[in-house]
C-alpha cells in the first residue's frame with residue numbers, strides 16, 4: 001500500500017500537529033496534478049506549482065493558508081494567441097484532526113472580491129502528513145480565468161479573413177464594395193432571367 005509520505009504532494013506536519021499555536025512554513029514547488037483545466041486553459045500536469053504559506057495548528061486541526069502560483073497556459077479568446085503566464089491565487093484550507101467525508105463539499109466559501117476559498121481536506125491516517133494534491137487541483141479548477149485575453153483591449157481576428165488585427169491595426173475590407181458587387185451580380189442575373197423569358 002502506498003504510504004502517505006510517498007505522495008509528491010505530501011507535506012510533513014508531524015511537528016505541529018496536535019500542538020495548538022504552532023506554525024509550519026511551506027515554501028516549495030509541487031508538480032501540477034492532472035485534471036487542472038483543459039487544453040485551452042489549464043496547467044499542464046507536472047509543471048511546477050509554487051506554494052508559499054504555512055500550516056497553523058489550532059485545537060481541532062491545521063489551518064493551511066498560502067499563496068499558490070502556477071504556470072497557466074491559455075489561449076486568448078479573441079485572437080487565439082497562446083498565452084503562458086503565472087497565475088497566482090490565495091487559498092485557505094482546513095485539515096481537521098477528525099475528518100468526516102460529508103464535510104468536504106458544503107464548506108466552499110468564496111469571499112466576494114477576495115478570490116479566496118476555504119475547503120476541508122483529510123490529513124494522513126496517522127496525522128503526520130497533509131497531502132496538497134486535491135487542494136491544488138480544486139484551487140485552480142475554481143480560479144482559472146475563463147475568458148483569458150492576451151491584452152485587455154485585444155482587437156481579435158478579422159471576422160472575414162482571420163488576420164490578427166493587433167498586428168494589422170489598419171486592416172479592413174471594403175465591405176461596401178463586396179456587398180455592391182454581390183448586388184450587381186444579382187441584378188445581372190435577374191436581368192438575364194427576364195430577358196430569357
Ligand SMILES: [Zn+2]
Pocket residue numbers: 076077078079080081149150151154155156
Ligand atoms: Zn488576443
Ligand SMILES: [Zn+2]
Pocket residue numbers: 158159160161162163171172173
Ligand atoms: Zn480581413
